[in-house]
Amino acid sequence: MRSAFGDGLLRQVEALGASERAAILDLVSDETLAHYRRGIPVGWTSMERHMEVADAIRVVVGSQRNVEVWHGAMATLTGRPLLSGFLRHVGMRLGMTPGTLYRQTARLWGHLCREVGDLRAEVEASRTAVELSEFPAGDHHFPCFVEGLHGCLLGLVTALDVSVQVRVVAVDLDAGVASYDVTW
Numbered sequence: 001m002r003s004a005f006g007d008g009l010l011r012q013v014e015a016l017g018a019s020e021r022a023a024i025l026d027l028v029s030d031e032t033l034a035h036y037r038r039g040i041p042v043g044w045t046s047m048e049r050h051m052e053v054a055d056a057i058r059v060v061v062g063s064q065r066n067v068e069v070w071h072g073a074m075a076t077l078t079g080r081p082l083l084s085g086f087l088r089h090v091g092m093r094l095g096m097t098p099g100t101l102y103r104q105t106a107r108l109w110g111h112l113c114r115e116v117g118d119l120r121a122e123v124e125a126s127r128t129a130v131e132l133s134e135f136p137a138g139d140h141h142f143p144c145f146v147e148g149l150h151g152c153l154l155g156l157v158t159a160l161d162v163s164v165q166v167r168v169v170a171v172d173l174d175a176g177v178a179s180y181d182v183t184w
Contacts (some may be wrong), residue, residue, distance in 0.1 A: 073152075
């Protein structure tokens with residue numbers, strides 16, 4: 001997993017109330033926190049470290065707010081000045097839609113995440129069907145990742161100033177498959 005995701009999550013943790021922030025950070029090892037503090041966003045982080053942070057957040061804030069934390073983390077990542085400026089000004093002039101971003105994210109999935117399955121996005125009008133398959137569900141807490149991806153799908157298009165709805169359509173815990181319906 002690219003380190004930017006964990007860094008973005010930790011920034012969201014810092015924005016939480018003091019008791020939640022402390023409870024989450026108590027669940028994350030000093031080694032993992034040090035890794036993110038000294039790392040560069042484009043570097044790689046093991047899924048074990050990444051899920052240590054993600055699972056700690058979910059334990060403290062619960063399932064629904066986990067989606068919200070991930071939404072905020074992705075909105076922050078895509079809201080960085082260079083990327084958001086590109087998406088808003090160049091992307092909109094070229095006809096970039098949420099579907100375009102979802103399709104490109106699926107195409108670039110292997111450059112953003114490694115060894116966490118495959119992502120596909122099928123765009124039709126103002127709807128995108130997103131499917132994550134072959135997630136190593138036996139090695140990591142898959143429901144937490146399903147919620148995280150849900151939040152990422154919401155936050156990915158923040159710079160486009162459009163409202164999207166994301167619905168989890170199906171989850172197969174054993175196979176590591178999750179399907180989402182995204183509309184705007």
